[in-house]
Amino acid sequence: MHNDQYPAKRNPSAAIGLMLYLGYLAIFFTIWSVNGVDYLRIGENAETTRLWYALPTLGGGLFLIVAISLLGWWHRVLFDPVRVGPKWAWILPAAVAVIIIHNFLGVRAEGLSAALLLWSTLGGIGVGFGEEMITRGSLIVGLRSRYSEGRVWLISSLLFSALHVPNVIYGLPATAMPIQVVLTFIMGSGFYVMRRLSGTLILPMVLHGLWDSSLFLNVATGVEPSVTQFAVYPLALVCLIAVLTRNRPAQ
Numbered sequence: 001m002h003n004d005q006y007p008a009k010r011n012p013s014a015a016i017g018l019m020l021y022l023g024y025l026a027i028f029f030t031i032w033s034v035n036g037v038d039y040l041r042i043g044e045n046a047e048t049t050r051l052w053y054a055l056p057t058l059g060g061g062l063f064l065i066v067a068i069s070l071l072g073w074w075h076r077v078l079f080d081p082v083r084v085g086p087k088w089a090w091i092l093p094a095a096v097a098v099i100i101i102h103n104f105l106g107v108r109a110e111g112l113s114a115a116l117l118l119w120s121t122l123g124g125i126g127v128g129f130g131e132e133m134i135t136r137g138s139l140i141v142g143l144r145s146r147y148s149e150g151r152v153w154l155i156s157s158l159l160f161s162a163l164h165v166p167n168v169i170y171g172l173p174a175t176a177m178p179i180q181v182v183l184t185f186i187m188g189s190g191f192y193v194m195r196r197l198s199g200t201l202i203l204p205m206v207l208h209g210l211w212d213s214s215l216f217l218n219v220a221t222g223v224e225p226s227v228t229q230f231a232v233y234p235l236a237l238v239c240l241i242a243v244l245t246r247n248r249p250a251q
Helices: 014-034 046-071 074-078 087-105 114-144 149-162 165-170 177-198 202-220 227-245
Strands: none
Touching (some): 014 046, 014 114, 046 074, 046 114, 046 202, 074 114, 087 177, 087 202, 149 177, 165 177, 177 202, 177 227
16 A cells, blocks of 8 residues: 555665665765764864764765655655554653753853854754665665565664774774664664654654764763763663564555
8 A cells, every 4th residue: 555655666675775875875985085084073163063974964865865766765765654662662762852952951052153053953964864864764665675674673773883884994993883883773773663653764864863963062062972861772672672572564
């Protein structure tokens, strides 16, 4: 029913989903390389936010807009025909929203400039749209044509985690990389849960973009992000189990 109502110009496949993932990353890391990114200084000021946060995500996002339009996948990547998960699992997006608000309230106004706010906002739009689209959007649509929903969650979350591995090339300490990979896998699983709960990619897009921007603005204005953010990770795992055990096909 879902597929008949919104026919694609090109039938979804895992290969196409993977190509979109790789295409976005190729553009993203090319821009990083050209702009000489120093990973540990991303979000340090308006200029590093523009060059290393906003421009690469927006560049990759433009590629995705064209590609998804040509494929005719917009409805499939943005909406599921059914919602899955217990109502209490909505505590996860609620907790993420509370932490985002807490982070924004902690931003030092005296360290905030119009340029920093602009590029942080554009970067948040770029990362929320781009990273969600290539992992829990077009990739999920492609994977669902071949795999069970459990495998769709696992593969998409592993690839979300994997896209952070090249950060070591750009300045992330090698000792910090395994921790980042594990945390991004869990956070990616949490965003997957939000898609299944709400039936739309829009919710994780919005919260992902706001989450990243709230953290960058804390760093840019000289504030240490609150450790309360780490409460999200065990909560994400609990909610993931609840969604997977109630799993129903999303097509």
